[in-house]
Amino acid sequence: MLYRFKCTFCGYQSKHLLGTPDMDQTLTDVNTEFAEYRLFVCKKESKLVHEDVLSSSFTGRCPSDGSKLVEIDGIPKVCPACNQPITVDIIKPLAADSTAE
Numbered sequence: 001m002l003y004r005f006k007c008t009f010c011g012y013q014s015k016h017l018l019g020t021p022d023m024d025q026t027l028t029d030v031n032t033e034f035a036e037y038r039l040f041v042c043k044k045e046s047k048l049v050h051e052d053v054l055s056s057s058f059t060g061r062c063p064s065d066g067s068k069l070v071e072i073d074g075i076p077k078v079c080p081a082c083n084q085p086i087t088v089d090i091i092k093p094l095a096a097d098s099t100a101e
């Protein structure tokens with residue numbers, strides 16, 4: 001599920017993948033690719049960062065600046081930049097991919 005966060009106060013906006021992206025796919029041979037995306041705040045950049053917590057490369061640090069990420073429990077309610085309430089839209093995956101694999 002893709003979430004779009006928008007702050008009407010400072011203009012911050014970003015899109016993040018959350019949860020398990022392969023939910024609707026058949027879980028036969030894809031077990032090794034299982035991923036779980038969670039949201040974190042990078043205090044240094046004052047922005048949201050999503051990370052695959054099941055990935056072996058996940059260290060709990062921001063990939064771009066190496067600062068420690070702060071995990072968000074669930075969906076963020078405030079803007080990481082200005083701490084005002086943030087608007088959340090869920091972007092439902094459209095029935096876009098109808099091609100058989």
Ligand SMILES: [Zn+2]
Pocket residue numbers: 007008009010011012079080081082083084
């Ligand atoms: Zn803001």
Ligand SMILES: [Zn+2]
Pocket residue numbers: 042044045062063064065066067
């Ligand atoms: Zn960062």
